[in-house]
Amino acid sequence: MDNGLERKPSERSPGVRRACTECRQQKLRCNVISGPGDYYKPCDRCSKAKLDCRIDTGFKRKGKRAAHGEVLRELEEARTKLRQYESLSSLGRSEAVASRGLIDLSQSCCQEESSVRTLQHITLTETQLGELYETYFSSYHPFLPLLNPDYDYRHYHGLHLLLHWTIISIAARRYTGVPGLLFQLQRPLEELLWSTVSRVPQVYHVCKALALLCTWPLPSSSTSQEPTMILVGIMFQLAMQHGLHRPSHAQDFSRVQVEVQEEDIVDRLNTWASVNVVAQMVSTGQGQPSLSRWAWYSYGQHLSKMKPALQGRCQIEKFVDTVTKTLYTMQRDHVVDTDEVQRALQIDMYASELAELEITLISTGNSIFDIIHLKAAGLHLRLCAFFSKPSQPNYATELRNCYISASSLLKVVTTLNEDVFFFLPRYVEQMVLAAAIALFKLLHSSYATQIDSADSRILFADAVTALRRLSIRPNDLPQRLAEVTAQLWMNAQSQSTDDHLQLKVRCRGSLSLLFDAIWKWRQQVSNADQSLERAVEHPTVVLEQTYPLDDTFDGVNFFDTLSWMLDQDLQPLDNVNWIDYKT
Structure with a gap:
């Protein structure tokens, strides 16, 4: 028997495909009729959904997880390239020099301008950004005076993307200008947070973002699923990795030449103080041993500048x-x-x-x-x-x-x-x-x-x-x-x-x-x-x-x-x- 059409149904070889491509992809039962000859009747599912019902001999099913993982990998690669572009201006210079805005990428790159106002699918206007920053500094900042109210949102975006969107998310907790803004921001901000810490941040300004997130955590319905204690540990170890506990000796903790000026020492000192304050509050509030260290406060230098x-x-x-x-x-x-x-x-x-x-x-x-x-x-x-x-x-x-x-x-x-x-x-x-x-x-x-x-x-x-x-x-x-x-x-x-x-x-x-x-x-x-x-x-x-x-x-x-x-x-x-x- 050279022609498969001459076989009886009971004699079909088990390898013959009798489902259309769409049904095979979804692993669903298919009643497509193909043959004899050129006769072809689409399956009921494809007809109802108005899909192209066909049988591809070279078809290979692709799992949804693999497709989703590929999209995530492409997104991560795009983010990595963006980070590399942002860091070009600071090669061979200190974080403080870069943070003072000697090179303002937001003015020279439309992609950078978009990231100031956009996080994934969420886009804010400049007016909304201004209102959110004003809300943060007037209502939240007095509880943890870590940042400088004299700078605008472009400055803090230049320090680090996570810090910028953390400020926005905290201000959005009671913000009525965009209803439901905090809940729209929560998932994208969480993804930005974990992708940032997983790559070992190269600037200490990430510690500021973590301190704020630990002080006003994203809303949760379970204490066991809230990552605040984990974030406190990351914040504290990252602060020491960047030498914040020795604010005037940043060079000792850097592999490149660091130009530290007086304002940089003060900023590092205030950041280190805030890290310890937040670590102590979180430990006390959750009934855990404290990570904070206070010997520096009794014997450290530059305390008068705090x-x-x-x-x-x-x-x-x-x-x-x-x-x-x-x-x-x-x-x-x-x-x-x-x-x-x-x-x-x-x-x-x-x-x-x-x-x-x-x-x-x-x-x-x-x-x-x-x-x-x-x-x-x-x-x-x-x-x-x-x-x-x-x-x-x-x-x-x-x-x-x-x-x-x-x-x-x-x-x-x-x-x-x-x-x-x-x-x-x-x-x-x-x-x-x-x-x-x-x-x-x-x-x-x-x-x-x-x-x-x-x-x-x-x-x-x-x-x-x-x-x-x-x-x-x-x-x-x-x-x-x-x-x-x-x-x-x-x-x-x-x-x-x-x-x-x-x-x-x-x-x-x-x-x-x-x-x-x-x-x-x-x-x-x-x-x-x-x-x-x-x-x-x-x-x-x-x-x-x-x-x-x-x-x-x-x-x-x-x-x-x-x-x-x-x-x-x-x-x-x-x-x-x-x-x-x-x-």
């Missing part, structure tokens, strides 16, 4: 680091017993040191931004009360001081003006959450009779409201954690008083309190993650009404130690109604 705003922040975070290493590192778990008397003396010493620091900063004209971080540092110190043993003599005093610190922080944050409140960094959110959990635990313990329950319940409700207002997208971390806190409160109303304030989670520093509460919530709620996603759409009820704080309430000054000891008749507020707090 920005005054960064000087105060360095003093605060250096204090936080000392507290962490003394009170929370390998001493507050069940493995090592500590001398409780010595520990109490250390706590009192640190409290006095913090009070002196606050007086110093106030005398030099400190801002609300320093006050917020001073209150957070005080809470960080006082949260160690939950690691203390109930049998020690000053246990009640430690709990009282913790209550005062938590109330003081919440009072400051919940009464902030909107032009400050809506731009708070993630670290402040985390400390507000810890303060709310501290109030929750104290108000549902036998120590509730020793505190002002009415004001405390109001502060707790205000804290939940504040966290919900800080949300920038549905189901993000502030919204989810606020809902967890509210559910913990409501679940506790039907339970008896919990006199056991000891923590099961004890290795997350001062934030062990928060992670312990989250574990407790998970034990109370079945299918916790799915339940939480539904609950954030219908937030849990808190207080029906807010009772305004008395005008005499003034943070720590409200709680006089002597009168506290005499006031034994405070009773918890009963019969409080509950409703949803609108955000």
